[in-house]
Amino acid sequence: MQKSACFYLGKIVKKYSFKGELLAKLDTDDPEQFLEMESVFVDYNKNLIPFFIESLSLHKSTLLRIQFESVKTEADADNLLGTKLYLPLNLLPKLSGNKFYFHEVIDFTVTDTNFGTVGTITGVNDTTAQALFEIDHDGKEILIPISDDLIEKVDREKKDIRITAPEGLIELYL
Numbered sequence: 001m002q003k004s005a006c007f008y009l010g011k012i013v014k015k016y017s018f019k020g021e022l023l024a025k026l027d028t029d030d031p032e033q034f035l036e037m038e039s040v041f042v043d044y045n046k047n048l049i050p051f052f053i054e055s056l057s058l059h060k061s062t063l064l065r066i067q068f069e070s071v072k073t074e075a076d077a078d079n080l081l082g083t084k085l086y087l088p089l090n091l092l093p094k095l096s097g098n099k100f101y102f103h104e105v106i107d108f109t110v111t112d113t114n115f116g117t118v119g120t121i122t123g124v125n126d127t128t129a130q131a132l133f134e135i136d137h138d139g140k141e142i143l144i145p146i147s148d149d150l151i152e153k154v155d156r157e158k159k160d161i162r163i164t165a166p167e168g169l170i171e172l173y174l
Helices: 074-078
Strands: 006-015 022-026 039-044 047-059 063-068 084-088 109-112 116-125 132-137 140-145 151-155 160-163
Touching: 006 039, 006 063, 006 074, 116 140
Parallel strands: 109 160
Antiparallel strands: 006 022, 006 084, 022 063, 039 047, 039 084, 047 063, 109 116, 116 132, 132 140, 151 160
């Protein structure tokens, strides 16, 4: 399985028991939707390796407690600490309304209610405290915060996101 055919699910953050159980922090607001998983891909030594799940439960509402079939000791669990978890894209839950995954809005057009067409989303910068749309406007990069307060409508059919940017934000880049 190639990473390009998968989505990032989360990261193994710590051991839970001496029997090889692990805790994973998922990159989701709703970890319960993944409680029925039978397997997951682990990014181990730059390869996606399938790991089959023996048991799975929520831990303190934000972490997933995982027992893999092939991980039975604390030493086995140590080898997986810090590894990233992936699932195939076809298992990505569908979002509707103004909710979206960052990867799905690449190449969408951004339209501001006052400015008009801002440009095309070329990427999303989520390394900052506030995730940002990276928008190409005639060769210039414009950064717009991704915020429910700014996003008016996400139109998946037209590949358009309508926003109302704070006054002067777009012009700051031009």
